[in-house]
Amino acid sequence: MQYIQPRPSSIVAALYTARDLGVDVAILHGPSGCSFKHARLLEEDGMRVLTTSLADNEFIFGGHDPLVRVLRHAEEEFSPRRIAVVGTCVAMIIGEDLESAIHDAGVTTPTIAVDIHAGFRENIDGVLATLEPAAAAGWISDDELERQRYHLGKANEVERLRGAASRSYIEPSRGDLKHIAAKRLVELADEGARGVAVMNAKKETAYMFADELIALHDACPDAAITYLANLEDRGLPKVREDAARILAGMREHGVDPELIGALDEYGANGTAVGERIRELAPDFALIVGVPHAVPPEYTRGIEVFSVTNGPRQVDPLREMGHRHVMVEIDLHPKTLGVREIVESEFGAVLRSMR
DSSP, X not given: OOOOSOOOOHHHHHHHHHHHTTOSEEEEOSOTTTTHHHHHHHHHTTOEEEEOOOOHHHHHHOSHHHHHHHHHHHHHHHOOSOEEEEOOHHHHHTTOOHHHHHHHHTOOSOEEEEOOOSOOSSTHHHHHHHHHHHHHTTSSOXXXXXXXXXXXHHHHHHHHXXXXXXXXXXXXXXXXXXXXXXXXXXXXXXXXXXXXXXXXXXXXXXXXXXXXXXXXXHHOTTSOEEEEEOOOSOSSHHHHHHHHHHHHXXXXXXXXXXXXXXXXXXXXXXXXXXXXXXXXXXXXXXXXXXXXXXXXXXXXXXEEEEEESOGGGHHHHHHTTOSEEEEOTTHHHHHTTOOSOOOOHHHHHHHHTO
């Protein structure tokens, strides 16, 4: 399928993966504007992002020397624990040898070269392009690399089957009005209906999606609701740290969820979540994060409230039979750099019902 809507960049995916590996300085080898927005956002999350700022003359004569200079500057100025040199389209087109520049720079900081560009149809190529040299450098085990391959493939499969990649173009939507959905959700809980509240979220987005489960508990503390969350202790260093913080935060607010899957297993987690929903046989379900990971056969006959942060995910969720579909706009920028649970818009509306 050829997509005619914008799709996530494999360069950006490489940057986020470097962050998850504990890289504290990433160097983009390309023009100064490449991946500017995400580079700035990642700096909010504690990783410095530098650029070799290649200009038109380097497009012709090469950027080896600028990269050597930036590598030396990064080590001298920031004393990083780990460095990642991340390629760009320009670096690929002019055939830059990132490993050679790292060698010639003579830096002693553990450094990996990520040969990537934005010409891949799927952004998971950027993740793998980062994980493979990280495994070769001993930053992660071979078992973890294979685990990551599996879960990336499952996440990709879910997007192709029921997500924003299921059609060449999907009209963006803000979804349903949150106050109407919240009113109905509280009504069901007050009437004694049995419910399940599920967080199946991707990595740091869980800092906000977790709030929606907490808010439901705040609004309906005595309701017959079972809480589930993908906060098991697996994954890359930052992912595991985030899961521990979020779980502790939920418990502090009175929600002690059953754990199903880890924060990087959201794509493969749908069937396990679905089986648990089937066991519970609820009247309604609140599913937040990546709700389309749960196959629709598990939610038939259940009044489903789903919350996503993807405006292009609204129509696919409605096609799956989800009755109420809401979008947390700009969720991802609001969860970068945080270390505690952030209030969500839908959570705030739920609390206002009381």
